[in-house]
Amino acid sequence: MYGTAMVQASQATIGDSEFDRDTALVRRDEGVYDIDLPAGWTIAEAVNGGYLLAVLGRALADALPHSDPFTITAHYLTASRPGPAVVRTDVVRTGRTLSTGQASLYQTDEAGHEVERIRVLASYGDLDALPDDVRTSAVPPAIPPVEQCFGPKDGPAPASGSSPIADRLMIKLDPSTLGWALGAPSGKGEMRAWFGLADGRDADPFSLLLAVDALPPTAFELGLSGWVPTVELTVHVRCRPAPGPLRVAITTRNLAGGFLEEDAEVWDSADRLVAQSRQLARVRLG
Known part of the structure; x- marks a missing residue:
């Protein structure tokens, strides 16, 4: 299932963690919420898209009669x-x-004008009310035990592209997808890792929205560098994750015209596919 080094007492619980505090909104009026986006969830000075999706996901959970995101774009x-x-x-x-x-x-x-940053459309339901039958050809990604994988703090210096968000996450990358960090990208457009929150909080549907957009870009393994901004991201939450670490696998099959797609799968400790996503992102060529 997963490496023994991963098994540890949770330091934080769902509802009482940094992620919960930093995605909490203050309801100003019906359907209107205030939040102060912290710098701790940034990449290259921009707030991470998965974290933002979790913020808007929590707002919609309050505004709608159902609490669980099923699909959010x-x-x-x-x-x-x-x-x-x-x-x-x-x-x-x-x-x-x-x-x-x-x-x-x-x-x-800076000019005092209100600017729209992100817009989402989502459908919500009750994950606990879904039937438990599963008919799938999907299989969990083959990732080495966590003690054989590597994170930003395992090298002599911070990994290229590391940002404040890295301190809030537990990411251990599959060595076979780490060529970019060693100056030898594989060219395969794949990224696989163990994933969790650094304070030990278990996953829930909202942290799944973060998980699909938290790994280094697959563009790095294609030999590209720099910021890879998301244009569009759709996430399907399939079931409530079991306690324990997640496994995330992301693949890019096509880069054309300066855009690439990333298809992600998120698996829980019970070997269940708990979330899927696809995003379109821009890349810098040359």
């Missing part, structure tokens, strides 16, 4: 920066088993 319009932000939600439809809503996050620019 985000379009990233402009880069979000640390600091005050407001989230506005709209209820599109409510039903017995599914509710649909949309939300946008706004920040004020």
Whole structure:
């Protein structure tokens, strides 16, 4: 299942961790929420897209009659920066088993104008009410035991591209996807890792929204470097994750015209596929 080095007492619990505090919103009015985006979730000075998706996901969980995201699609319009932000939600439809809503996050620019940073459309339901039958050809990714994998702090110096968000995550990368860090990218467009929150908090549906966008970009293993900004990201949450570390596998099959796709699978400690995602991202060529 997973390496014995991973088994440890949780230091934080769901609802009482840095991730929960930093994604918490203050309800100002019906459908309107305030939040101060902290610098600790940034990559290259921009707030991480998976963290932002979790913030908007929590806002919609409050605005809708159902609490669990089933599918959520985000379009990233402009880069979000640390600091005050407001989230506005709209209820599109409510039903017995599914509710649909949309939300946008706004920040004020240097000229005092309100700028929309990210817009999402999502359907919510009750994960605990889903039937437990599974018919799948998907299999968990083959990742070495955690003690044979490597994170940003395992080298003599911080890994290229590391950012403040790395201190908030437990990421141990499969050595076969680490060629980029050694100056010898494989060219395969694959990234695999053990994943968790650094304070030991177990995963829930909202941290799954973070997990799909937290690993180094597959572009690194294609021999590219620099920021890989997300244009669009869709996440499907399939079931509530079991306690314990997650395994994340991300693959890129096609880079063309300066854009690539990343397909991610997230597996829990019970060998269940708990989340899937696809995103379109820009890359710098040359």
